Amino acid sequence: MAHQVHAYHMVDPSPWPLTGAVGALLLTSGLAIWMHFHNMTLLALGLILLLLTMYQWWRDIVREGTFQGHHTPPVQKGLRYGMILFITSEVFFFLGFFWAFYHSSLAPTPELGGCWPPTGITPLDPFEVPLLNTAVLLASGVTVTWAHHSIMEGHRKEAIQSLTLTILLGFYFTFLQAMEYYEAPFTIADGVYGSTFFVATGFHGLHVIIGSTFLAICLLRQVLYHFTSEHHFGFEAAAWYWHFVDVVWLFLYISIYWWGS
Amino acid sequence: MAARLLLRSAVRAAAACRSVRTPALSRSMAAGGIPTDEEQATGLEKVIMKAMKHGEDPFNMMKPKHYAGSKADPHLVPSITNKRIVGCVCEEDNTAVVWFWLHEGEAQRCPSCGAHYKLVPHELPH
Numbered sequence: 001m002a003h004q005v006h007a008y009h010m011v012d013p014s015p016w017p018l019t020g021a022v023g024a025l026l027l028t029s030g031l032a033i034w035m036h037f038h039n040m041t042l043l044a045l046g047l048i049l050l051l052l053t054m055y056q057w058w059r060d061i062v063r064e065g066t067f068q069g070h071h072t073p074p075v076q077k078g079l080r081y082g083m084i085l086f087i088t089s090e091v092f093f094f095l096g097f098f099w100a101f102y103h104s105s106l107a108p109t110p111e112l113g114g115c116w117p118p119t120g121i122t123p124l125d126p127f128e129v130p131l132l133n134t135a136v137l138l139a140s141g142v143t144v145t146w147a148h149h150s151i152m153e154g155h156r157k158e159a160i161q162s163l164t165l166t167i168l169l170g171f172y173f174t175f176l177q178a179m180e181y182y183e184a185p186f187t188i189a190d191g192v193y194g195s196t197f198f199v200a201t202g203f204h205g206l207h208v209i210i211g212s213t214f215l216a217i218c219l220l221r222q223v224l225y226h227f228t229s230e231h232h233f234g235f236e237a238a239a240w241y242w243h244f245v246d247v248v249w250l251f252l253y254i255s256i257y258w259w260g261s
Numbered sequence: 262m263a264a265r266l267l268l269r270s271a272v273r274a275a276a277a278c279r280s281v282r283t284p285a286l287s288r289s290m291a292a293g294g295i296p297t298d299e300e301q302a303t304g305l306e307k308v309i310m311k312a313m314k315h316g317e318d319p320f321n322m323m324k325p326k327h328y329a330g331s332k333a334d335p336h337l338v339p340s341i342t343n344k345r346i347v348g349c350v351c352e353e354d355n356t357a358v359v360w361f362w363l364h365e366g367e368a369q370r371c372p373s374c375g376a377h378y379k380l381v382p383h384e385l386p387h
Contacts (some may be wrong), residue, residue: 005341005385007309007320069304074322156294230308232297 009070016057023049058217062234066226076233083237087244092206097203098255101196105260112191116260121193122185123261127178130257132172137246140169142213144239151222154229163219166242170212177205182226197256205249211245212240275282300317301379316378335368339383 004010026046065071071079105116112118124130143166143212150159181198188198218235221227227235285332288297302310312319321339328336338345348358351374359373368379 005320007322008307067303069302069306070306072306072309072322073270073321151295154289154293154295154297159295225301226297228298228301229293231302 007072007074009072009075011064011205014057014060016053018058019049020053020057023047023053028176044152060094062221062226065234066221070229071233075233079233079237083240087240090179094200094251095201097200098251101256101260104192104196112193116193117194118191121190123193124180124184124257126253126257126261129176130253133176134249134253136153136169136173139248140166141175141243141246143169143243148235148239151227151235152229152233156222159222160219163215163222167212167215167219170208170215170242174205174208174212177201177208200252200256204245204252207248211238211242214241300362319379319383332368332377335379336379338363338378339381340365341383341385343380345380348373349376349378351376 019063023046027050028043028046030040030043030046036038107116108116108118117123143162147159147166150156150162186197188194198209215238218227218238221234277284288302298306298310309322325371326337328334330336336347338347340363344362346360347363349371350358351371359371361369361372363369363378363380365380365382368377370377
């Protein structure tokens, strides 16, 4: 079985990095073609290829770790470092958009009326739906921690219930935010206020959807008995990502919704 | 909120009742429904888990043990064949590592600092 002198995982050859790279190329070029020539073919092709790649690549990782036992302690340590580094890169991604927001809002130009919010913009009341959204995400942080402790203590039913609750709260946030987007009195085209607001909150919303999807996969795996009370790194990674999404929202709420109103 | 707390205390009470009947199993498929590594680990992860339970480290995951390096207490170097390369950092923070082959049999000495090294046969689990 293990004809190796080390505890690391030398992965079998796989086509998914190539299909992922091709998919990313088709997605990006497809986006450009769609914007200029109104044709969605390349974009759709790239999206499908990327989704198929993600599904099959991560399915292979689950097979290698859970079913074949390749995720030894040093391998798991590497996965932990990987997830931490990825989340760190996402922090820097959002840092850029916060920089843009503060650049424009701390010294508003005469074209905006020399004030923030700019003249003519009616910002959303931070103590209405945005405050509810804050409560929803904070509660989901509690439920995901509850789920983690349930797994560690070996309580299957509690783990499934608390993880489901976390995902439902995530969906509730997305639904509320979608309603807010629909009802907002300003659009992305409304000057730098609209740009910074919708790009920052929009990317955050995308990350909420990604995080919810990750948690949903974890729920499926928990139901299928993949996780043990000691070894459940996939769940931990999803929980870390979810906490990151929550923290980003808190910064968004304080900066854009509250201070910026 | 109250319903959740009630549910939680009900689950805990049920678990307590169960654990009274099976006192040895506090965490397992039988007790809570989530398997343990003991029950479910497989492949290399299981091999390593079993070895670590016996205090063994067949894949050299841990730092090597500390030896004096004298004739009476030589550095023991595990090897799956009859020779292994040794790199001696004679003094702490030395940047020039002294490399040499260590063969099975009598202990050899580092050509630079004279520390004793002895090859020890090491079985790979398979």
